[in-house]
Amino acid sequence: MGRHYFIALPMHDDRIAETVKAIPLTAHYKNVYGTEDYHLTLRFLGEVGEEELANWKVRIKMVAEEFVPFKIELSETVLFGVKERPRVFAFGPKVNEELNRIALPFQEEGRRGFVPHVTLAKKWRQGAGPLVELAPFSIPVAIEEIILYEIRPGETPRYVKRLRCPLGRVEETR
Numbered sequence: 001m002g003r004h005y006f007i008a009l010p011m012h013d014d015r016i017a018e019t020v021k022a023i024p025l026t027a028h029y030k031n032v033y034g035t036e037d038y039h040l041t042l043r044f045l046g047e048v049g050e051e052e053l054a055n056w057k058v059r060i061k062m063v064a065e066e067f068v069p070f071k072i073e074l075s076e077t078v079l080f081g082v083k084e085r086p087r088v089f090a091f092g093p094k095v096n097e098e099l100n101r102i103a104l105p106f107q108e109e110g111r112r113g114f115v116p117h118v119t120l121a122k123k124w125r126q127g128a129g130p131l132v133e134l135a136p137f138s139i140p141v142a143i144e145e146i147i148l149y150e151i152r153p154g155e156t157p158r159y160v161k162r163l164r165c166p167l168g169r170v171e172e173t174r
Contacts, residue, residue, distance in 0.1 A: 002047040002048075003151070004045070004047050004150070004151040005046070005149060005150055005151065006044045006045055006149050007041070007042045007043045007060060007106055007146060008042055008146075008147055009039060009040045009102075009143050009145075009146060009147070011038035011074075012035060013035075013038070013139065014035065015139045015141075016038055016074065016141075019091075020120055022132070023131070023132055025089065025120060028089070028125055028128040028129075029122060029125060030122070030123035030124075030125055031123050039147070040099075040116055040117065042103050042106040043108070057148060059105065060146050061163075063105050063106070064165035064169075065165075065168070067101075069142060069143060069168065070142075070143050070167075071140050071141065072093040072096045072098075072141055072143060073093055073140050073141075074092065074093050074137075074139040074141055075092075075093070075094050075139070076093070076094070077090075077092070078091065078117040084130065085124045085128070086131075087122065088119055088122050089120050089121040089131070090117035090118055090120055091117065096116075102143070102146075103116065143167065144166060144167055145165055147163065147164055147165070148162045148163035149161060150162045
């Protein structure tokens, strides 16, 4: 099996982990992610060849140069699947025009809409009780770079940075 990749905005913020502590996710989910794995996916690429990967790197750099750092506010609980036993538990941001603009160049035509979220846990545990109702929260997160990650199943860290593109920076060559 070849290497798999995705394009994302890193969400390494201790305030996310602090908010998550109020929820017993390990009692409900088989996979609970740590702070080092928090990200907001812009595009899952899957398995790609070297030439396609090189094209994506150019595209990521071009998009990153067009944006300056900005902030989003994580304040929503996002659940995928049946409400009583959702297969994915995530935090999502308030509607943010800048986030939608940075995501647009990476979206596939004909695919369903972009649902921005930071996955915190996956794979509901059979027989787990209902989720605890989470108190309202607001976590401002700075968006400063776009990352191309390689997925390494079964390893720690699970996601390895293959390309970092700070927003708004154009590197000069001499």
